[in-house]
Amino acid sequence: MNIAYLGPVGSFSHMAAKAAFPAENLLALGTISEVITAYDKKLCDFALIPIENSIEGTVNLAIDTLFHKSRAKVVAEVVLSISQNVLVTSKTREIEKIYSHPQALAQTRNFLMKNYPQAKLEITDSTASAAEFVKNHADEAFAAVANYEAAEIYGLEVLAENVQDVKDNNTRFWILGEVAPKVDNLLELEKKVSLALTLPENLPGALHKAISVFAWRGIDMTKIESRPLKTILGEYFFIIDLVADEKIVYALEELQSLGVTVRLLGNYNVYEA
Numbered sequence: 535m536n537i538a539y540l541g542p543v544g545s546f547s548h549m550a551a552k553a554a555f556p557a558e559n560l561l562a563l564g565t566i567s568e569v570i571t572a573y574d575k576k577l578c579d580f581a582l583i584p585i586e587n588s589i590e591g592t593v594n595l596a597i598d599t600l601f602h603k604s605r606a607k608v609v610a611e612v613v614l615s616i617s618q619n620v621l622v623t624s625k626t627r628e629i630e631k632i633y634s635h636p637q638a639l640a641q642t643r644n645f646l647m648k649n650y651p652q653a654k655l656e657i658t659d660s661t662a663s664a665a666e667f668v669k670n671h672a673d674e675a676f677a678a679v680a681n682y683e684a685a686e687i688y689g690l691e692v693l694a695e696n697v698q699d700v701k702d703n704n705t706r707f708w709i710l711g712e713v714a715p716k717v718d719n720l721l722e723l724e725k726k727v728s729l730a731l732t733l734p735e736n737l738p739g740a741l742h743k744a745i746s747v748f749a750w751r752g753i754d755m756t757k758i759e760s761r762p763l764k765t766i767l768g769e770y771f772f773i774i775d776l777v778a779d780e781k782i783v784y785a786l787e788e789l790q791s792l793g794v795t796v797r798l799l800g801n802y803n804v805y806e807a
């Protein structure tokens with residue numbers, strides 16, 4: 535089986551993909567959009583994308599691409615503990631530029647500002663591509679924020695370790711596929727259902743009415759987030775995560791009668807990597 539993920543090797547997505555699919559063929563792609571497109575074009579059996587981090591929140595590019603450009607279904611979630619490190623080619627130079635994925639720079643913002651106030655922050659498509667870039671510019675005073683494995687893979691030195699601003703740092707990854715993958719090696723944490731709701735116009739209190747269908751049935755909502763519909767300013771869709779519950783089917787019927795458009799993103803098991 536082929537599993538697409540945000541590469542290159544040594545990214546956190548790579549770690550999550552290895553944890554969920556230790557014996558499968560892993561396909562490193564350059565961007566999150568490319569990973570989703572590869573799945574949509576059936577170039578892989580499963581695709582793994584980062585969705586949300588405990589410090590920095592939703593990975594907007596992933597949610598937006600999934601909602602606006604794809605019909606892919608979420609068939610599993612993997613939660614990975616994230617430890618960020620500052621990687622360099624030489625420990626003796628004053629760092630001029632620090633490269634990383636925006637999520638990783640955000641997770642280490644305070645540490646970087648305090649310890650390298652002179653350094654410019656530069657965005658890359660992944661933490662591992664930052665490490666690769668720093669390796670390929672070994673004569674420059676550059677650093678990458680990336681994981682420990684990337685230091686080994688790209689032959690970089692670890693200048694500072696475990697530098698995220700909140701020590702307990704976790705990222706959720708969604709696995710896109712047609713059927714739930716066999717993930718026997720990981721601990722199952724819970725079962726969830728994720729929905730994307732679009733509210734009808736001209737319905738006062740539409741969001742209140744929509745989420746009340748879960749509240750009065752005692753269905754546990756673990757996340758709600760709005761993202762722009764990309765139509766006009768002030769129009770949104772809502773991502774809702776629920777703890778799996780057999781009453782959800784009735785809640786969906788009620789949403790339909792309210793005129794709420796519901797897309798079932800997935801009904802899946804959550805695993806700890």
Ligand SMILES: O=C(O)C(=O)C[C@]1(C(=O)O)C=C[C@@H](O)C=C1
Binds near residue numbers: 584585593662
């Ligand atoms: O850049 C990587 O290594 C990724 O796999 C992406 C990503 C993300 O988008 O959140 C994954 C986990 C970490 O939170 C930082 C970056």
